[in-house]
Amino acid sequence: MGSRATREAESKGEEVPEGRAASHKVLILGAGGVGKTTLCRQIADHHDELLDEADGDGGRGDGGSGGGANDAMAPRRASWFFDSNAVAALLRRNLVECVHALLAGADELGMPLSSDDAGRARVEHVRSLPADGWRPGNEDADVIAALWSDPCVQAVYARRGALSLSTSCGYLLDNAQRLASPTFEPTVEDAAHSSRPSTGIVERSFAVGGAGGAAAGSTIRLVDVGGRRNERKKWTHCFEDVGAVLYAASLTDYDQALEEAADVNRLKEDLDLFEEIAGSRWFSDVPVCVVLTKRDLLGDRLRVSPLSPKDGGYKGDSDAVGVPDAVEHFRSMFAERWERARGGRTGAGDHDFESCAIDATRLDDVRSVFEVLRARLGAGSAADGAKSTA
Ligand SMILES: Nc1nc2c(ncn2[C@@H]2O[C@H](COP(=O)(O)OP(=O)(O)O)[C@@H](O)[C@H]2O)c(=O)[nH]1
Ligand SMILES: [Mg+2]
Structure with missing residues (x-):
């Protein structure tokens, strides 16, 4: 896999200093069962394909999951990637x-x-x-x-x-x-679609060559954590030197109770936890992207459990809430929490609210997250490189 950034730098006659190779630590946070491990596995196991396609089509850069012919995912044997x-x-x-x-x-x-x-x-x-x-x-x-x-x-x-x-x-x-x-x-x-409740902290590293402008040799270290309440105590052990946070929440959580506390609504837990993360001093200078998972299941869930005004102040026409409206509704709830946690701040460390809604079981959708990640990590690559290679 060639490094586009290296090629670009070389074509401009620039030297690519070895010291710029960076190790970007990416935390995947969120409550239990929202899809963190699935997302982590998809990115780590398939980063070569995701990278090749992103580089191969001239850098899509639109962050969209698209729907073109290249996006069709034929069933493939998984044995190349794991046992x-x-x-x-x-x-x-x-x-x-x-x-x-x-x-x-x-x-x-x-x-x-x-x-x-x-x-x-x-x-x-x-x-x-x-x-x-x-x-x-x-x-x-x-x-x-x-x-x-x-x-x-x-x-x-x-x-x-x-x-x-x-x-x-x-x-x-x-x-x-x-x-x-x-x-x-x-x-x-x-x-x-396989699942096993995560315990502890699992790290996966892989090379990302020319991630959005970072030098050759850059790596991403994806850190996946257990999301249940008793697992979150371990989270602070991995809060240092973080390059980006992916915060996962499920679009189908709105009518579900938390497994560890039956009287707590899962969406409320997702939102409260997100606000805590967004406002945490650990991440004041770190880009955070909200990944809304299980988009593929939302239509079905809305039929079983229609969205109503009681769901976090939904103000639309409750008789006809389709997937796009519902996604937008949930997205705005996270944006509101983001604003509450980070609003009013100015300065170089500020990042806009960013989100994507995906089906984490499909590589085509995961690509949009990967691209956001590459763009975000690449945006500050020189500084990051200096910081994280120290
Ligand atoms: N259909 C669908 N299933 C998903 C999606 N994301 C995760 N899952 C499933 O949700 C379950 C929990 O996912 P997991 O990654 O273990 O959640 P975690 O506890 O946050 O790590 C598993 O059965 C996954 O296959 C998604 O976007 N769509
Ligand atoms: Mg997990």
Whole structure:
């Protein structure tokens, strides 16, 4: 991968001093389950592709996720990027966990899961499947698929707004037969739908050559943290020398309760935490970009749980809130908090409010975040280089 910045500098007859190579630390912060690890994995595992495409098309620079022919993401084997067997095992575990969560959800809502003996037998069958170390046989896959298409189960799933089901529940169940096949090879998209609650701090480093003007040899160190309340105590350990913060929040959080505190609304938690981060002295001179995730699920969620004036002062026509209006509504809520935390300040350290709404499971959408990152890190590359190589 060539360094565009190096080539540009060389073509202008400039020398590229070795000392300018910078290590940019990027923190991905946000509450639990919003998509931080997914975003981190997507950027770190695919930075070569993201970089090549950004450089290859003359630098799109529009930050948009686009919709052109190049954006279509064909299913690809994930085995080039990580251990396929481990991802397959994790996805199967997630699948069984989702099925069990659906059964528990039906109990919680007092809804039936079957209307006949065959249905009852299916429920008993899946109840006995172990999440840990499940080795699916063909029968298991057929039973899960039949259970999933049962109208009783679909009725429970339709009430998912009232349950805490995994975000990827629908995807995993739609793909149950493929996941359970003995020859299953996870695709990149599959891998993005796997999940494991994060604990501790995980750092991934990769070279970004000519990131928006930074010198060759620059690296990005992506730092992913656990987002649950008890995990946040560890966050301050990684607050030093930060080049940029990506703050992730989910567009589907508005009607959900926090897992660790059932009386707290997730969106409120996302907003309060964001205001805290935006106003923190650690980040007073650091660009912060809000990444609104799960855009792909928002339309479906709005049908299940329409946005109403009670949702944080929504003032639009509550009968007809589409995805773009809803995204704009949530975006403005974060912008308001940004203003509250940073408003009124002037000086070189100030940054405008910046946000993007994405489906973090799709590389095409992740590209827009990557480009914002490159632009932001590149904007102060000379100074950053001097600072972070010290
Ligand atoms: N459909 C969809 N699922 C997502 C998106 N972002 C994350 N997820 C899923 O949400 C779940 C939690 O994501 P994860 O990255 O583990 O959240 P974290 O706790 O913030 O690290 C996983 O099942 C992901 O596959 C998204 O933009 N769209
Ligand atoms: Mg995580």
